[in-house]
Amino acid sequence: MPVASSPPLHQLHAWQAATLLAHRELKAVDLVRACLDRIAERESDVQAFVHLAADAALARARELDAGAVRGLLHGLPFGVKDLFDTFDLPTAYGSPIYANQQPLADAAAVALCREAGAVLLGKTVTTELANMFPGATRNPHNPAHTPGGSSSGSAAAVADGMLPLALGTQTAGSLIRPAAFCGVVGYKPTHNRVPKAGVKSLSETLDTVGGFARSVRDVALLGAVLTGDARLADPAAFERATAPRIGWCKTPEWAQADADTQQAWAQAEKLLAEHGTPLVLPDGLTGLVAVQKAVQAFETARSLSHERLHHSRQLSAPLQSLIADGLAISGETHALNLQATARGRQQVRALFNDCDVIIAPSSIGEAPAGLDGTGDPLFCRSWTLLGLPCVHLPFARGRTGLPVGLQLVGAYGDDHRLLAAAHWVHQRLAG
Amino acid sequence: MPVASSPPLHQLHAWQAATLLAHRELKAVDLVRACLDRIAERESDVQAFVHLAADAALARARELDAGAVRGLLHGLPFGVKDLFDTFDLPTAYGSPIYANQQPLADAAAVALCREAGAVLLGKTVTTELANMFPGATRNPHNPAHTPGGSSSGSAAAVADGMLPLALGTQTAGSLIRPAAFCGVVGYKPTHNRVPKAGVKSLSETLDTVGGFARSVRDVALLGAVLTGDARLADPAAFERATAPRIGWCKTPEWAQADADTQQAWAQAEKLLAEHGTPLVLPDGLTGLVAVQKAVQAFETARSLSHERLHHSRQLSAPLQSLIADGLAISGETHALNLQATARGRQQVRALFNDCDVIIAPSSIGEAPAGLDGTGDPLFCRSWTLLGLPCVHLPFARGRTGLPVGLQLVGAYGDDHRLLAAAHWVHQRLAG
Numbered sequence: 001m002p003v004a005s006s007p008p009l010h011q012l013h014a015w016q017a018a019t020l021l022a023h024r025e026l027k028a029v030d031l032v033r034a035c036l037d038r039i040a041e042r043e044s045d046v047q048a049f050v051h052l053a054a055d056a057a058l059a060r061a062r063e064l065d066a067g068a069v070r071g072l073l074h075g076l077p078f079g080v081k082d083l084f085d086t087f088d089l090p091t092a093y094g095s096p097i098y099a100n101q102q103p104l105a106d107a108a109a110v111a112l113c114r115e116a117g118a119v120l121l122g123k124t125v126t127t128e129l130a131n132m133f134p135g136a137t138r139n140p141h142n143p144a145h146t147p148g149g150s151s152s153g154s155a156a157a158v159a160d161g162m163l164p165l166a167l168g169t170q171t172a173g174s175l176i177r178p179a180a181f182c183g184v185v186g187y188k189p190t191h192n193r194v195p196k197a198g199v200k201s202l203s204e205t206l207d208t209v210g211g212f213a214r215s216v217r218d219v220a221l222l223g224a225v226l227t228g229d230a231r232l233a234d235p236a237a238f239e240r241a242t243a244p245r246i247g248w249c250k251t252p253e254w255a256q257a258d259a260d261t262q263q264a265w266a267q268a269e270k271l272l273a274e275h276g277t278p279l280v281l282p283d284g285l286t287g288l289v290a291v292q293k294a295v296q297a298f299e300t301a302r303s304l305s306h307e308r309l310h311h312s313r314q315l316s317a318p319l320q321s322l323i324a325d326g327l328a329i330s331g332e333t334h335a336l337n338l339q340a341t342a343r344g345r346q347q348v349r350a351l352f353n354d355c356d357v358i359i360a361p362s363s364i365g366e367a368p369a370g371l372d373g374t375g376d377p378l379f380c381r382s383w384t385l386l387g388l389p390c391v392h393l394p395f396a397r398g399r400t401g402l403p404v405g406l407q408l409v410g411a412y413g414d415d416h417r418l419l420a421a422a423h424w425v426h427q428r429l430a431g
Numbered sequence: 432m433p434v435a436s437s438p439p440l441h442q443l444h445a446w447q448a449a450t451l452l453a454h455r456e457l458k459a460v461d462l463v464r465a466c467l468d469r470i471a472e473r474e475s476d477v478q479a480f481v482h483l484a485a486d487a488a489l490a491r492a493r494e495l496d497a498g499a500v501r502g503l504l505h506g507l508p509f510g511v512k513d514l515f516d517t518f519d520l521p522t523a524y525g526s527p528i529y530a531n532q533q534p535l536a537d538a539a540a541v542a543l544c545r546e547a548g549a550v551l552l553g554k555t556v557t558t559e560l561a562n563m564f565p566g567a568t569r570n571p572h573n574p575a576h577t578p579g580g581s582s583s584g585s586a587a588a589v590a591d592g593m594l595p596l597a598l599g600t601q602t603a604g605s606l607i608r609p610a611a612f613c614g615v616v617g618y619k620p621t622h623n624r625v626p627k628a629g630v631k632s633l634s635e636t637l638d639t640v641g642g643f644a645r646s647v648r649d650v651a652l653l654g655a656v657l658t659g660d661a662r663l664a665d666p667a668a669f670e671r672a673t674a675p676r677i678g679w680c681k682t683p684e685w686a687q688a689d690a691d692t693q694q695a696w697a698q699a700e701k702l703l704a705e706h707g708t709p710l711v712l713p714d715g716l717t718g719l720v721a722v723q724k725a726v727q728a729f730e731t732a733r734s735l736s737h738e739r740l741h742h743s744r745q746l747s748a749p750l751q752s753l754i755a756d757g758l759a760i761s762g763e764t765h766a767l768n769l770q771a772t773a774r775g776r777q778q779v780r781a782l783f784n785d786c787d788v789i790i791a792p793s794s795i796g797e798a799p800a801g802l803d804g805t806g807d808p809l810f811c812r813s814w815t816l817l818g819l820p821c822v823h824l825p826f827a828r829g830r831t832g833l834p835v836g837l838q839l840v841g842a843y844g845d846d847h848r849l850l851a852a853a854h855w856v857h858q859r860l861a862g
Contacts, residue, residue: 087737097535104532108632111736193762193769197632197734201539204623204635228733229762302659303628305542306518331624331660335844338624342843346777412773413766 009034014076014164014218015233021075028061028075032119035077039121039162045143047136048157050082051089052122060119070117072225072233079158079166081151082123083130084110085198093200094126094135094150097311107198109167109209109226116225121163124153127374129304130169130202133316134374139181141402145367148178149374151212155182158212159403165213165222169199170384171206172296173363173377176407179392181367181375183403184212185426187219190413191387194226203299205341206292206384216391216423223415231416244421246276247355249409252286253378258365260398261406267396268359268406271428276355284347285382291337291344292381298334301326341385345412348386352411357421362407366398383407389415391422395429405429440465445507445595445649446664452506459492459506463550466508470552470593476574478567479588481513482520483553491550503656503664505548510597512585513554514561515541516629524631525557525566525581528742538629540598540640540657547656552594555584558805560735561600561633564747565805570612572833576798579609580805582643586613589643590834596644596653600630601815602637603727604794604808607838610823612798612806614834615643616857618650621844622818625657634730636772637723637815647822647854654846662847675852677707678786680840683717684809689796691829692837698827699790699837702859707786715778716813722768722775723812729765732757772816776843779817783842788852793838797829814838820846822853826860836860 009031012020020026036054043049057077064075085091085103092098106114114120125135127150137152139145140160147156151168155178158166168175170188179186187210194209201207209226213219217238224233231237248269250257257265301308301323307315308323315323351358361379368375383390389412394405408425410418440462443451451457467485474480488508495506516522516534523529537545545551556566558581568583570576571591578587582599586609589597599606601619610617618641625640632638640657644650648669655664662668679700681688688696732739732754738746739754746754782789792810799806814821820843825836839856841849 087741101535104529105737105741108734108736111740112733115736115740190766190769192635193766195632195730195734195736196635198737201626201628201632204627224762227762227766228729229766231763298659299626302543303539303626305539305546305626306536306629309542309546310518310536331655331658332662332847335621335624335658335660335846338621339844342776345773413770415766416763 010038010161012164013215014213015215015221017164018072018074018076018221022069028064028119029058031075032057032061032077032121035121035163042160042162046138046140046156046160048124048153048162049122050092050125053089053120056088057119057121064117072116072221073113074117076118076165077121077163078113078118079121079124079154079163080110081126081154081168083126083169083200084167086110086120086123089123094128095314097307097314105198108195112225124157124166126150127152128316128319129200130171130174131322132318132374134371138371139367141183145369145402146181146371146374148181148367150174151178152374155179155184155186155212158214159184164218165211167209167211170208170210171203172292172384173380175210176362176380176390176392177375177377179212180362180403180405183394184214185216185219185394186212186392187223188390189223189227189415190389193415202303203296205295205299205338216419216426219391220419223419227415229416232419237416237420238423241420241424243275243424244356246272247279247351247358248276249279249281249358249360251360251379252281253289256364256378257361260365260404261361261363264396264404264406268429272425279351279355279358285344288344288382288385289378291340292385294329295337295341295385297322297326298329345386348388349411357418358409360407360409362392362405366400366402366404383409388412389418391418393422393426393429441469441592443595444646445644446646446652448595449503449505449507449652453500459495459550460489462506463488463492463508466552466594473591473593477569477571477587477591479555479584479593480553481523481556484520484551487519488550488552495548501548503547503652504544507549507596508552508594509544509549510552510555510585510588510594511541512557512582512599514557514600514631515598517541517551517554520554522554525559526745528738528745536629539626543656555588555597557581558583559747559750560631561602561605562753563749563805565802569802570798572614576800576833577612577802577805579612579798581605582609583805586610586615586617586643589645590615595649596642598640598642601639601641602634603723603815604811606641607793607811607821607823608806608808610643611793611834611836614825615645616647616650616825617643617823618654619821620654620658620846621820624846633734634727636726636730636769639815647850647857650822651850654850658846660847663850668847668851669854672851672855674706674855675787677703678710678782678789679707680710680712680789680791682791682810683712684720687795687809688792691796691835692792692794695827695835695837699860703856710782710786710789716775719775719813719816720809722771723816725760726768726772726816728753728757729760776817779819780842788849789840790837791840793823793836797831797833797835814840819843820849822849824853824857824860
């Protein structure tokens with residue numbers, strides 16, 4: 001087994017491990033054990049998990065090693081944000097209200113991964129009800145900094161080599177932001193291409209299931225299973241990927257990007273100079289951050305009606321404040337915001353006449369210092385509202401040495417083209 | 432209390448009862464008792480409920496009578512399709528897989544109704560996982576006929592005077608069809624205006640929470656609470672409602688409407704002759720029934736992944752067949768179907784330049800004889816896919832004396848205008 005000796009097993013990319021596993025050149029039980037060893041070594045610093053399923057994962061890995069190859073994720077360990085129900089592990093949604101809740105069924109996305117042969121290693125930390133109040137997780141690059149949120153544990157665990165793949169969700173910036181802060185690839189699929197059954201619902205208009213890995217090909221493998229679209233993981237698509245036409249979109253919020261994101265932007269411009277043209281958002285697509293905030297607050301406040309009415313003392317102050325903001329918005333205003341969202345989703349299609357993908361900031365900059373917040377999702381809000389697929393690409397370092405990167409945004413439903421383009425772009429950026 | 436003596440309390444419309452309750456001219460406990468008496472008298476024939484909460488409802492009614500007026504639904508009994516989680520009653524989703532499941536929280540829509548003062552009387556029968564395999568409920572007009580589905584118990588209970596209000600959901604035609612078959616008003620709000628948190632998820636693109644009552648003003652009262660849009664229940668809007676411009680849309684499926692629906696259509700044309708013009712759907716909006724079927728099958732098959740993988744023997748043959756159909760659709764085809772849906776939702780907006788509301792068939796005809804199916808949602812599929820708000824208006828009788836009617840369809844997010852128009856139209860049709 002010469003391939004597995006370098007790099008260490010726990011650092012293998014998912015698609016590399018998947019190839020070895022499918023060819024029986026690597027045992028699932030060895031990969032699981034390597035990940036568990038890494039977790040044992042690092043978890044006290046990173047605190048990515050709320051539950052580990054070590055024994056069950058080893059047993060499942062042995063089963064898989066003894067049987068036929070199940071699917072695209074055969075033998076790959078994965079982590080699941082504790083916002084997804086799991087039939088064999090408690091699911092608390094990051095809230096004391098649901099401490100020790102034991103669901104009867106897996107969330108659909110979890111079941112699809114297991115069906116494809118993935119091995120559930122554990123549940124990862126989410127912020128409280130996938131909102132702003134942080135969990136215990138620290139940034140694996142510097143434990144004094146936030147890993148971002150709300151999919152904090154999933155991003156940190158993948159970044160730290162504890163897992164090759166992990167599931168998360170995004171309502172504002174909960175996939176792309178922690179991917180940026182932890183320096184991994186984060187993938188938010190087109191809105192509603194991945195089933196949300198069994199995921200705690202906050203905002204129907206915004207909530208999107210996605211995941212993290214350490215390369216574009218890895219998230220594409222996960223994406224193929226989650227969407228059922230085999231094109232996403234077609235090896236030929238990556239091998240023959242050619243230069244995409246890139247729309248360079250600094251967004252109307254560019255003034256809030258700090259020196260680190262500006263530096264990453266300049267670096268990308270230099271490396272990809274001949275590919276694409278600047279893209280200025282037309283009127284109608286410039287005020288979407290405010291619309292996204294209002295839609296999120298309105299829908300979250302109402303989705304959490306039971307919690308608000310029965311358990312308000314167990315909700316954090318920031319979440320109570322968001323709920324209060326949401327309750328202050330009238331249903332009439334919300335209808336207008338939904339209509340504005342529908343118009344935006346229609347209008348944005350034309351942008352992709354002149355480019356294949358849009359490049360845009362992922363975050364204001366590096367992960368902020370401190371563990372009392374998870375950073376600002378500012379640069380993700382509009383793309384989430386528009387329902388477009390997004391991939392965060394890590395490739396730079398900020399002033400304090402923490403990861404920085406940019407995101408690529410694709411056309412609605414064009415996830416396969418976005419991922420092939422992201423693979424090409426990431427190779428140029430990350431070398 | 433002279434008003435309450437005629438009609439009998441259990442037949443009061445929700446808005447009439449709400450007015451009396453708010454003015455303390457009617458006690459919630461008396462209204463609840465009247466509904467419970469009606470249920471005791473009729474439930475063995477209709478079989479609308481899976482759980483009754485008689486004692487809890489009476490206790491809650493006494494509490495409400497003793498306290499301040501809570502909101503728009505103060506003191507009104509309501510029923511909830513057993514697809515919605517309830518913290519105080521088991522929730523089985525119409526499936527043996529979830530027999531005796533006890534959720535920790537109310538679905539958001541249930542919590543919003545309770546917050547507005549409504550009294551939960553019980554959980555109503557749903558077909559298996561809100562699909563085609565029927566529950567025990569019979570049509571209250573003729574127990575040898577189906578009540579329709581999947582919101583079977585909610586529609587039948589309201590039709591039979593057991594409840595003034597009930598919650599349901601629609602993925603294909605699960606609100607409008609049972610409303611048509613049972614002869615009540617059914618309201619499907621604009622897609623995603625009502626939170627789905629805590630409702631068993633089948634298809635993100637299609638699932639919509641709505642409800643049943645015995646008048647348009649009643650469903651509007653419920654709708655105002657569910658959407659948070661006070662305009663829906665503004666009494667002045669109903670009083671000053673004027674003739675809407677009606678687009679008469681027989682739909683491309685008109686050839687499948689039977690003599691009863693054709694007769695209802697002719698009757699409506701006669702009564703509303705001067706209001707509006709025929710509307711022929713443009714290319715791009717004519718093939719949506721097939722798209723809706725494929726989207727529903729694909730998303731349902733994947734949403735029910737856990738059930739399929741762990742409990743397939745507890746799924747009915749028709750549901751297994753739908754799941755097999757869904758699994759046979761590729762993710763690539765589904766992406767095209769989602770793009771077609773997005774284009775349709777955009778294209779349909781122009782139809783409302785020339786009309787305020789569309790009138791269209793609700794069902795093929797009367798409720799079919801037999802209890803082994805729930806009828807065909809054919810005439811609801813396209814409007815559900817388009818995400819438009821719909822109201823079923825009962826006003827005619829078919830050949831065997833069962834109810835028949837038509838639906839009004841509004842523009843996206845224009846629920847308040849649709850409901851005001853529906854009130855005006857229903858008064859002309861039902862006299």
